[in-house]
Amino acid sequence: MTQPQRRPDRWIILAVVCLVQLVVILDNTILNVAIPSLTEELGATTAQTQWVIGAYALTQAGLLIAAGGFADRYGRKRIQLLGLAFFGLGSLAATLATSPGLLIAARAGMGVGGSLLLATNMAIIVRTFDAEETPKALTWIMGVASLGLALGPVIGGVLLAEFWWGSVFLVNVPVCVIGLIAVALRVPESKDPQGDRPDLFGALLSTIGSVAVIYAIIQGPGYGWTSAGTLLPGGIGLAVLVGFVLWERRIPNPLMDMSFFSNARFRGAVSGGVLVAFGLAGSLFLLTQHLQFVLGYGPLEAGLRIAPMALTLVALNLTGVGVRLTSKLAPPVAIATGLSLMSLGLASIAVLGHSGSYPGILLGLVLMGAGVACAKPAMAGAVMTSIPPEKAGVGSGLMGTISEVGNSLGVAVLGAVLTAGFAASLPTGVPDDAARSLPEALAAAGPNAAQQVHNAFGDSLTSSQLIGAVAVLLGGLVAAWLLRENASKEPIGASRAESEQESTLAA
Numbered sequence: 001m002t003q004p005q006r007r008p009d010r011w012i013i014l015a016v017v018c019l020v021q022l023v024v025i026l027d028n029t030i031l032n033v034a035i036p037s038l039t040e041e042l043g044a045t046t047a048q049t050q051w052v053i054g055a056y057a058l059t060q061a062g063l064l065i066a067a068g069g070f071a072d073r074y075g076r077k078r079i080q081l082l083g084l085a086f087f088g089l090g091s092l093a094a095t096l097a098t099s100p101g102l103l104i105a106a107r108a109g110m111g112v113g114g115s116l117l118l119a120t121n122m123a124i125i126v127r128t129f130d131a132e133e134t135p136k137a138l139t140w141i142m143g144v145a146s147l148g149l150a151l152g153p154v155i156g157g158v159l160l161a162e163f164w165w166g167s168v169f170l171v172n173v174p175v176c177v178i179g180l181i182a183v184a185l186r187v188p189e190s191k192d193p194q195g196d197r198p199d200l201f202g203a204l205l206s207t208i209g210s211v212a213v214i215y216a217i218i219q220g221p222g223y224g225w226t227s228a229g230t231l232l233p234g235g236i237g238l239a240v241l242v243g244f245v246l247w248e249r250r251i252p253n254p255l256m257d258m259s260f261f262s263n264a265r266f267r268g269a270v271s272g273g274v275l276v277a278f279g280l281a282g283s284l285f286l287l288t289q290h291l292q293f294v295l296g297y298g299p300l301e302a303g304l305r306i307a308p309m310a311l312t313l314v315a316l317n318l319t320g321v322g323v324r325l326t327s328k329l330a331p332p333v334a335i336a337t338g339l340s341l342m343s344l345g346l347a348s349i350a351v352l353g354h355s356g357s358y359p360g361i362l363l364g365l366v367l368m369g370a371g372v373a374c375a376k377p378a379m380a381g382a383v384m385t386s387i388p389p390e391k392a393g394v395g396s397g398l399m400g401t402i403s404e405v406g407n408s409l410g411v412a413v414l415g416a417v418l419t420a421g422f423a424a425s426l427p428t429g430v431p432d433d434a435a436r437s438l439p440e441a442l443a444a445a446g447p448n449a450a451q452q453v454h455n456a457f458g459d460s461l462t463s464s465q466l467i468g469a470v471a472v473l474l475g476g477l478v479a480a481w482l483l484r485e486n487a488s489k490e491p492i493g494a495s496r497a498e499s500e501q502e503s504t505l506a507a
Contacts, residue, residue: 338375
């Protein structure tokens with residue numbers, strides 16, 4: 001196999017890609033602390049708030065595999081520039097939104113840009129660095145993503161304390177402008193040498209199928225999991241994805257080579273990636289409400305109290321401690337260990353933080369940060385080293401799809417559990433539909449029952465967090481089992497699948 005030659009400017013390229021990664025991560029973490037403000041100032045229900053998050057996830061996840069294929073075909077640099085433009089314009093539209101509906105539409109536009117960015121970041125890394133340096137580069141990009149997790153809630157808290165909620169989106173615009181200039185000047189162009197035969201029909205099938213399935217997941221809590229509004233799009237999506245698989249197996253130049261899934265390392269890493277995203281997205285969705293609605297912290301105070309999880313990630317990733325530890329473990333052990341730590345962290349937040357004890361929440365956040373630092377590099381390395389480098393765009397897109405499916409499931413499933421538990425615990429006389437948000441339930445209950453409503457909401461949060469902890473733990477064991485066939489004591493990223501030579505064009 002032909003490895004990329006070491007470019008003298010490869011670390012500058014990495015810095016630019018890290019900036020692009022920071023744009024996407026920063027937006028999501030800033031938005032987490034803005035959820036209560038959106039609920040109150042825009043009059044958004046819990047379902048609408050979930051759609052502000054879900055619309056972004058829906059468009060992004062639905063387009064990622066297709067975006068990766070187009071990046072391989074038309075050039076990863078070109079697609080990344082287009083993604084920054086979409087993301088910046090979407091952020092500007094979100095800033096000016098005057099209703100939940102307009103904000104949801106703007107977030108969908110941002111999702112289009114996010115799909116193009118996430119479909120190219122990993123691909124550019126694996127085509128810029130050789131096998132020896134790729135694990136270090138991946139660790140740096142994940143470390144910067146962790147920095148975004150840490151800075152996002154703090155920056156969001158500062159902006160919300162001084163300005164209106166739209167400022168959490170406006171901050172993206174100058175970063176996107178800087179990113180456009182940096183990518184145009186520094187990132188090299190690369191593409192698949194067999195990309196002259198793009199699988200357009202496969203791209204259409206993957207987009208329709210992914211969008212329909214994720215739509216059903218997001219709608220499930222509101223419509224009911226057995227309702228026609230959930231089952232119909234979910235069934236259509238699954239049928240289209242089956243058609244996508246059959247189509248990809250019969251054409252000579254598929255968008256996604258289905259033989260990837262015959263690799264146990266790949267299957268286990270994919271399942272592990274979904275669970276990491278599930279635990280992170282679901283826990284942050286619940287925790288921000290716990291800190292602000294139950295414990296009474298303001299946006300800045302809540303952001304500062306969430307930061308230790310991301311700071312743990314930063315410390316373990318950027319110091320190299322995380323990659324040194326996981327490189328000594330077989331992939332099943334690294335992923336299972338990381339997800340077990342995440343599960344323990346979620347349980348700690350649920351049990352020890354229920355009574356308002358921040359030290360218990362702090363312990364849980366540190367454990368979760370350590371778990372993500374252990375599991376995510378192992379998962380990313382396992383995926384990207386299981387596929388040929390000329391398909392790096394599709395691989396990068398698949399990585400993003402994994403994360404967005406997990407994010408959607410985390411918010412939808414744990415949000416549904418929260419709403420159902422809250423509705424069942426409301427005082428007599430308060431209608432079930434008031435459980436859509438805590439402010440709505442308080443207004444319906446009146447001042448005499450306010451304490452009962454608060455207690456019901458806190459108990460429902462605890463139950464949701466414990467269910468998330470169990471799901472992540474059991475899933476981690478399943479991921480480890482799937483990886484066991486191809487487990488190796490070699491460091492993650494030490495070898496790559498054999499492939500044909502790829503043409504890499506100078507910028």
